[in-house]
Amino acid sequence: MKYNYCPQCGNPLTENTTDGKGSFCVYCQKRFSITTIEPVKEEVKTANKKRSSMSSKSVVGIIALLISLMFLVSGLLSFFFYQNNIQQEQVYSETLSELEQIAASVSDQFKEIDLEANQLASRLSLLEYEAEGENSLIHEQLDMSIKKQADIQYAYIGYEDKSFVMEPVEELPDGYDPTSRPWYKTAAEQKRSIWAPIYFDASSSNIICTLAVPVYTDSNQSQLKGVMGYDLNVSSLLSNLETVNFFESDYLMVVDQEGTIVMHPSDDLIGMPLHVPELMEASKDNQSQIIKSNFEGKKNTVFITTIEEMNWHILCILPK
The missing domain is CATH 3.30.450.20 (PAS domain)
Known part of the structure; x- marks a missing residue:
């Protein structure tokens, strides 16, 4: 078969070899004689070249458009992640600030307990322990502290002569010596209120922290009378944080x-x-x-x- 080009649509023509009357365009459904085809052959080729050039430009344009879209999407994603990171940093910063406020509030709770303990120590310095007496005033002061602060599990005072008074009253081991206890020694040595390390109370399954305050015979702290202490139920004190x-x-x-x-x-x-x-x-x-x-x-x-x-x-x- 011999291929020429349709003068109307530019598509290939199939020569009719049976009758020799020319070629037939299957796209236009028309027959063209050879004399009709030949004059426009170069024009058709030129038109095809233009179409080819236009097609190439279209492909290039589409590729350029796709690349531009890719950069646009990439830019939008980068901006989104940037904005998201900024928002996350802001939320995290606010969270840390709120956590600091909670920590300050808890710290104030412990400070209030410390202040109350020092006030009690001042009152106890005025009361004399009687070995053979009921020491009702001492018990009363200790009991008042417990009623005022529900997180206090025990309130007590140990004296230099190794005597010991506590609320609520519990039986102690024979020969119990408060002056040998770490809380007593540390408070006496540092001459100020101290927070002893926490410990686990197996009987109550609570974490306990001891606050100890030295008690003196006078305001000049010239002579140590004893050391008073609170056993605090830390589990109860921090229970609000659980929510x-x-x-x-x-x-x-x-x-x-x-x-x-x-x-x-x-x-x-x-x-x-x-x-x-x-x-x-x-x-x-x-x-x-x-x-x-x-x-x-x-x-x-x-x-x-x-x-x-x-x-x-x-x-x-x-x-x-």
Whole structure:
């Protein structure tokens, strides 16, 4: 077959070899004689070249448009992620600020208890212990403190002669010597109120913290009379923190200055050491901060701030 081009549409023509009358365009459904075809052959080729050139330009234009769209989408995604990061940073900053306010409130609670203990120590300095007496006034002062502060589990005073008075009254082991106890020695040596390390009370299943205050015979602190103390139920004192949530899946925990877990949603972890190096290292700084950490087998964002009065740390754990 011999191919020429249709003068109307430019598509190939099939020569009619049967009658020799010319060629037939299957697209236009018309027959053209050879004499008709030949004069326009060059024009058709020129037209085809123009179409080809236009097609090439169209392809280039489409490619350029696609590239532009890709850059546009990429730019929009970058802007979206940038905006999202800005918003996330703002939310995280506000969360840390709120956590600092909570820590300050808890610190104030401990300060109030410390203040009350020092006031009680001043009152007890005026009362004399009677070895053979009921010491009802001393018991009354101790009992009043417990009624005033529900988180106090025990209130007591140990004297230099090793005598001991406590509320509520409980039987003590024979030969109990309060002057040999760490809380007594530390408060007497430092001549000020001290917070002793926490311990787990097996009988009540509570975390207990002892506040000890030296009691003197006069305002000049010239002679030590004894040391009074509170055993505080920390689990009760921090119970309000258990309901605090900043996000849907976060939770709070508290660790003391030694890294012992004081409060946690899981009771099994309370009283256990915090074995997370990056959290322990961050806690030592005593500065509010946000870090990434693998805790309890998960990737977490952790907000950390300090309860200044106790040098404890509140951590908000936000699983990724």
